[in-house]
Amino acid sequence: MVHEDWTNTKPSTQDFPLGENADTEEGRGKFRFITFQDPNTVKLKSVQRVIRSHGAKKSLEGRKKKLTAVTGNFRHFKTDRYQHASAKKQGNDAKSSIDIQSFGSTQSLAISNSTRLQSLIGNKTASQALEPVCNFSEATAHQKFHKIFRDGFNDEALSNAIMLSLTFAANEYHFSQECTTFKNTTIRHINQKIGSSLDPPAVSQMIGAILLLVGVEWRLGNKPRVEMHLAGVMQLLTFCDSKLIHLHDGIKRAIFWQDLNAAWIIGSERRFSHDIFPELHWGRNPFLSSVYLLPPGFEPLRRVFGSDLVKVVEDIYALQQYRESSIVDLDDSPSLLHLDNHQASIESRLYAHFQTANESNGILAGCILALYLCTYMLFSEVWAGHFIPSHMSSNLLRVLRDAKKSILWEANRDAMLWCTVVGGAFAQLGVTRSEYILLLHQSGYGTLPSAWKETEKFLEKFLWPKKIFYAPGKAFWDAYSLN
Template identity: 30%
Template sequence: MDTVFRGALIDPALFHALSLVLALAAYNNLPNIEILTYRGELLNGLNTIMRKPGWKPKVSSITAMLMLISYEYRVDGANCDSIRAHIQGVQAIMNMCQAEDVTAVDQVQRALFWQDLISCLVLGTSRLLSHNCYQEFRNLRIVNVTKELPLGFLEVTYMWHMEFAAVVQDLTGLCTLVDKCDPTRTFIDELPIDDSQANIESRLVDLLSESRSSPACVDSIYEACIFATYLCTYNLSTGIWMGCFVPEVCVSRIIGCVTEAVHDPLWDSVPGLLLWLLCVSGGLTERKDVRKQVTVLIQSVFLLHMEGIHQDWHVCKGILRNYVWSERAMERKIFRVWKDLHPESSGALEARDELGPLWSCVL
């Protein structure tokens, strides 16, 4: 690692950046004196080295800048213009690296892409970097599977941007590949899909950005579906992103959008879509309080819409399969929501092992 990053571990700026990130994690993203001290030292360190005559960027310096941007959208999220300017600045420095023939590893370039994407997803900053700028992200690696739009989405996607239907079709193909993998092997080694995930997630964030550009025509249900589809894509294989805060952001946005649309007449005609959104947000969160919130929404707020479609697990699962669904990545997690709704019935299902294959390998 020290060889790759050319002395990064003894670079003061990167040291302060790592200290900032670790302190931020320790205090659950809540700023305090210690965190602000590390931030000040990082800013001062970057300012000092960049003012030196003849300064040339190093990978370690760029990595420190990316960590600063990560801090900004977690803690200083209101200042979108500043974050956008810093991402543009890092991109300019990356271009300088290439012009000066300074080694910049591919991982740093990918990291900049993800900082830009996550900043747009979480805060609504404008996109600066497209997946089309990266050769490995341009094309999906989905072969020998039929890509079809799930039946449930046929009822609603005609109202939305046509690219959303195309993204869902691609994601459905990816889910099929995941479910075909050997359950006795580690999936990420058998079929690496991180580049395909990046392609789909980037296209979804582009759709979200476009939707936000017309605040007078906000469609909360459409945005909830974008966040839910992003969450399902992420969940197929978490890899190094295990424990990332982004899934919980998606969960919160799904619940928020669904709640905003509580009186939308569309739910009357597509209760299955509502069930899928709530089950995805409740099943793919790691927070028990959020799952409790989802059960309240199903049993109380949306009681009339949910009547008769979730009481039996097999009926419920059949409805969920009409949307984005992966047996391997989603079934056992979403069953937790149904179990909270029907604790008296779930034990018998588990005893008879009627939940399908127990996928024990790490995704």
């Protein structure tokens, strides 16, 4: 059986003990009385607000029970309110607009509270936790949930995996008891499906649920579970090949990107390179050979890079030229897919070069990390999550600190200066950004020009799309100039 190897190591609900569950049916049916040492405490506005909220909740539960007794199933909600909210959201922020009614009706535990689901998906930070598997934005044609998974909310494993990802992110990436419940439920339903008769939608939904689990696990730094889940995905793909089951290309893109992200973040073994799926194939346009150039700032590093990495840099420069001269239409699927393939090819090859780079060669490792940051940020209209750029920026800072006394850097101070600005521009505000500024001031390899325009001219000798990088670059330069 194709799944035997995986099922021998597959997680069970016993791996994630729930402990004592306070949210039982009995517990939900009772009020809880809490005493205060100071009687004035109960008069506080925050306490009064909690009391009123609790009372309203219990009143609503009472009405639900009455309706359930009559109808046998409680699914009552006001569609006009969600339509109005969706229309209002579209007017303010079209990119993150969501149509709650397209979710469909289901008795799944995961979306029994559709209002909460709407709130979580509307939360930018929480919704980014679904990247790069899917999105719920109505403003983009790329990786839309319903294009990939159809009626996926009727699938218990996928719907619980979505709620796990959203709740985990909304909880500032702390694993709560509720997250444990969603995770256990997801795994239980995946295990129940293994070995059963699977049609194409069911396989896609199972893979989607596993990939969302992978996204949670790499954020937790759990390398063994990430690799185990990805091995399961590999076996599911083998099963699809044996049964001639065709998967949506969005599933394959999700597999590729989740595998690559996990490899960068926690160093898990890569299983899916950019050339494993024909749908992600990308090649140079032979009629536009003039755009594949090595920027002059990198010329002194040509021998350090080697011919293969030089070609990657040329491809990044071509991507920069395209992004500088074109306006991306998020409703244009072919253009988005071409951009995605272009990035996939570049980023996958950069990872391979980073893996083979000699650790003592800090200039090569630093440049690869900076090149990856540039490539990632050249097209982020669809995926705007901060995890990858902030991680790459932190790694680059460590490499630059370790390598600043290297003889190679002494001969290539301009390249190190470019790497530092790239890392600082896309670093998270706070300690990492401050450390980049401190590195610039304390280093002996040169300083930035005193005027921003002159700084931009210097950066453009390497890779620096003015139209896209202006805002973060200028903000970093301003912060540097003030210190």
